[in-house]
Amino acid sequence: SYDLTQPPSVSVSPGQTASISCSGDRLGDKYASWYQQKPGQSPVMVIYQDKKRPSGIPERFSGSNSGNTATLTISGTQAMDEADYYCLARDSTTVVFGGGTKLTVL
Amino acid sequence: EVQLVESGGGLVQPGGSLRLSCAASGFTFSNYWMSWVRQAPGKGLEWVANIKQDGNEKNYVDSVKGRFTISRDNAKNSLFLQLNSLRAEDTAVYYCARDEAGDYNTEFHYWGQGTLVTVSS
Numbered sequence: 001s002y003d004l005t006q007p008p009s010v011s012v013s014p015g016q017t018a019s020i021s022c023s024g025d026r027l028g029d030k031y032a033s034w035y036q037q038k039p040g041q042s043p044v045m046v047i048y049q050d051k052k053r054p055s056g057i058p059e060r061f062s063g064s065n066s067g068n069t070a071t072l073t074i075s076g077t078q079a080m081d082e083a084d085y086y087c088l089a090r091d092s093t094t095v096v097f098g099g100g101t102k103l104t105v106l
Numbered sequence: 107e108v109q110l111v112e113s114g115g116g117l118v119q120p121g122g123s124l125r126l127s128c129a130a131s132g133f134t135f136s137n138y139w140m141s142w143v144r145q146a147p148g149k150g151l152e153w154v155a156n157i158k159q160d161g162n163e164k165n166y167v168d169s170v171k172g173r174f175t176i177s178r179d180n181a182k183n184s185l186f187l188q189l190n191s192l193r194a195e196d197t198a199v200y201y202c203a204r205d206e207a208g209d210y211n212t213e214f215h216y217w218g219q220g221t222l223v224t225v226s227s
Contacts, residue, residue: 001168031211035151042201042220043143043151048213086151090212093165095141095153095205 002091022087032070115221128202139205
């Protein structure tokens with residue numbers, strides 16, 4: 001089975017840049033997407049097809065994907081960005097989520 | 107406006123069955139793959155199953171193969187998930203999501219609010 005690995009937690013100071021990684025075998029050959037989930041809410045997609053932003057998602061969210069690692073970057077992180085973040089990729093006919101990363105804005 | 111509204115969750119005993127529904131509106135339902143995604147309490151997201159536009163292709167995560175069945179009714183803009191032989195570890199919030207499946211990509215632009223399934227005696 002295909003696995004995606006994320007760090008359990010990342011901390012960042014307000015206004016700084018947060019980077020969340022997602023690792024998988026030859027992940028760069030697949031498309032990655034990223035989801036933000038706040039407590040008690042449904043997930044919201046913040047990046048798709050590696051680096052595209054859905055309408056309504058702030059420009060401070062960006063993505064990249066190369067080799068074995070996809071990265072979600074949040075520039076000028078705000079308190080409202082504190083949430084769990086999940087990466088996703090498809091391997092053949094199976095859809096896989098990473099284990100999730102709790103982003104704390106201290 | 108795209109809307110996905112799940113229903114059918116509840117408390118069920120181990121070994122029991124449940125049928126989840128997802129009512130879709132605001133888009134041409136028959137043009138899209140659809141998926142179910144679940145989240146156990148305090149845990150991460152887990153993709154469960156998806157179904158092609160015409161219902162002729164279905165895929166499942168290994169842990170539910172042979173127990174869960176995904177289906178759809180395009181005339182009624184509805185997605186379903188039949189859960190059989192339920193186990194405690196199936197306890198989760200189940201989300202319906204519009205699956206933007208392409209040749210190489212899958213992404214979920216729209217999600218429902220989820221319905222809670224609790225498996226317990």
